[in-house]
Amino acid sequence: MEPRVLAHMSADPDLQRPYLTGGDLYVDAAVKVYGKRYSMLREQFLEADDETWRQRGLPKHPRKMFKQGLLATMYETSAYGLSTMLDISKEDGQQFIDDFHSNFPAAYQYAKDSLAFVDKHGYCTTMFGRKRRFPNHKSIAQQIKYERGWTPLKSEYNSVHRQVVNARTQGTAAEIMKVAMIRMDRLMQHLGSEWKLIATVHDELLLEVPDTITVEQFKQIEEAMVGAVKLDIPLKTDIAVMKRWSEDVPLEEYLQKGQSCFDEAGWKVA
Missing domain, CATH: 3.30.70.370 (Alpha-Beta Plaits)
Structure with missing residues (x-):
């Protein structure tokens, strides 16, 4: 449910296309990001093929990576958190995040707009209008503009950001x-x-x-x-x-x- 809700709420055409054409979201996403870079055909991204990705030097089966990492990336998981989840290096985790953002710009913009809204208003909403409130976040967001480097406020600010898209997407699915x-x-x-x-x-x-x-x-x-x-x-x-x-x-x-x-x-x- 969550990827479908995300595809709908973000209106990202590349997330919606597999659901409209009977494709496989995770295979299509992997092909879009890695197909040209690793000279792989679509059938080589299916989980039944457990060899090609190893031969190409990928850190993990690309479809499995996207199945695990897609929502985590949208939910503002850090490169370190993603590396732990996918059993890849921190650098590969950051590359996964960067690749996703560049290849699914509408979904990335949806996330950024959601975060900007909660910074301004202190809450976010589901598709049906239910609110998830973040007390004090509005004032913290205002203060954080003048902070430099890591501070307890910055940590608290980032903690909220990791919850916003999750609250909207998972809340709507519920x-x-x-x-x-x-x-x-x-x-x-x-x-x-x-x-x-x-x-x-x-x-x-x-x-x-x-x-x-x-x-x-x-x-x-x-x-x-x-x-x-x-x-x-x-x-x-x-x-x-x-x-x-x-x-x-x-x-x-x-x-x-x-x-x-x-x-x-x-x-x-x-």
Whole structure:
């Protein structure tokens, strides 16, 4: 959810394009940044290829790097923090940040605008208008203009900056999830007492449904999720079916095999 929200809120065309064309955000981002520099074709950025990046001298698989580092970079993680996260050198961490900023300028501008807003007003907002307040930050931002070098104020100032884009992006994703939960709860009540919304795990919902569930009802469940809000890019959800926690099979497999996906005890059949 968060990369989709970021792509929408920043209106960065290069972040939005994979979602509009059915591409892979992390592969497309890696190709954009590293493709020409390392003379690599798109298929060589897929995780299935675990050799080309080593031969080219990249510090880590580029798709995995972008999957881990994209949001961290947007959330103002330092070069040192990124190097620790990606297991790369501090210099490579700074290069990753610089590459991202230069190749996704609209996303970078969104981050800068968000930080400038919180400096001026002392709070930031989600897409739905909820405020994340940062007490005293406004006065600290005014004072920091006259500070030179590292000071406790500078540390406090930077700490807020590392939270702003996170608060806006992650906060909006949480709001969308809450809308989806309300829609799902209404659907469960409409379908009957055997249908229950059990729990949420980050951006996933756990439902209890009868064995007689139909293809049409699966579609209703999907629509309750992806119809939660309209963004500039489509929302997407995956459905998995299980009888025991974590013993799940993709919906496509369940529709082909039905209950034979599981044994009598509910374990997934290999």
